[in-house]
Amino acid sequence: xxxxxxxxxxxxxxxDQQGNEVRLSDHLGKKVVLYFYPRDNTPGxxxxxxxxxxxxxxxxxxxxxVIGVSKDSVASHVKFxxxxxxxxxxxxxxxxxxIEAYGVWQEKKMCGKVGMGVVxxxxxxxxxxxxxxxxxxxxxxxxxxxVLAVL
Numbered sequence: 001x002x003x004x005x006x007x008x009x010x011x012x013x014x015x016d017q018q019g020n021e022v023r024l025s026d027h028l029g030k031k032v033v034l035y036f037y038p039r040d041n042t043p044g045x046x047x048x049x050x051x052x053x054x055x056x057x058x059x060x061x062x063x064x065x066v067i068g069v070s071k072d073s074v075a076s077h078v079k080f081x082x083x084x085x086x087x088x089x090x091x092x093x094x095x096x097x098x099i100e101a102y103g104v105w106q107e108k109k110m111c112g113k114v115g116m117g118v119v120x121x122x123x124x125x126x127x128x129x130x131x132x133x134x135x136x137x138x139x140x141x142x143x144x145x146x147v148l149a150v151l
Contacts, residue, residue: 002103002121005134009034009125010101014069014091017077022067022091024098028129031064033147035122035138036104040072040080040090048120048140049086055144056087062151069093070118124150 003009009032011025024032035052037045052059052066059066066088072080077090091098099105099118108117122143124133133150135143 002134002136003123003131005131007131009123009129009131010098011129012093012098012101014093014098015074016092017074017081017090019074022089024067024125025129027065029127031062031127031132031151032125033059033064033066033122034069034102034125035067035120035143036069036099036102036118037120038118039070040076041083044120044140045070046080046084048138048143049080050084051141051144052088053084053086055148058148059088064151065089067091069098071096071099122147 009024011023013021013023016022037048039045069091071094072092074092077092081090093099096105104119104121105116106119107114120138122135122138123131126132
C-alpha cells in the first residue's frame with residue numbers, strides 16, 4: 001500500500017550510479033522528488049527520466065533534489081545515466097528496501113499476465129522529511145511537469 005501525504009518519509013541507504021551511499025535523510029532541509037520506476041532503458045522509463053532531465057535546471061533553481069529509484073544494478077544505472085545525460089541521482093534498490101518501504105512493489109498486469117513489479121509512483125517530500133504529495137501511476141511524459149506544478 002502506498003504511503004500517504006503527511007506521513008514521515010521512510011529513510012533508506014542505497015547506492016547511486018557512482019556507487020556512493022545515499023541516504024534520504026542526507027537531503028533534510030531540501031524538498032525531494034523521489035520517483036520509483038520499473039526499469040532502466042525501457043521506453044516509458046526512458047521518457048520519464050528524460051523529462052526530469054529536461055526540467056532539471058528548474059528543479060535546481062527551486063532547490064529541489066531529484067532521485068529516481070529502481071531495482072536495476074549500479075552498473076545499469078551508470079549506462080542509463082550516461083546514455084541519456086541524466087544529471088540527477090539514480091538509486092539501485094535490488095533488495096527492494098525503499099521500493100517496499102514506499103509501497104510501490106505491487107501486483108501488476110502485463111500482457112495478460114499477473115506478476116509483482118514496481119508501480120510507477122512519485123513522492124514529493126518536504127524539507128522536514130514528511131511526504132507532501134503522492135502521485136500514483138504517473139504518466140512518464142507528464143510526471144516532471146506535474147511535480148513542478150505542485151511545487
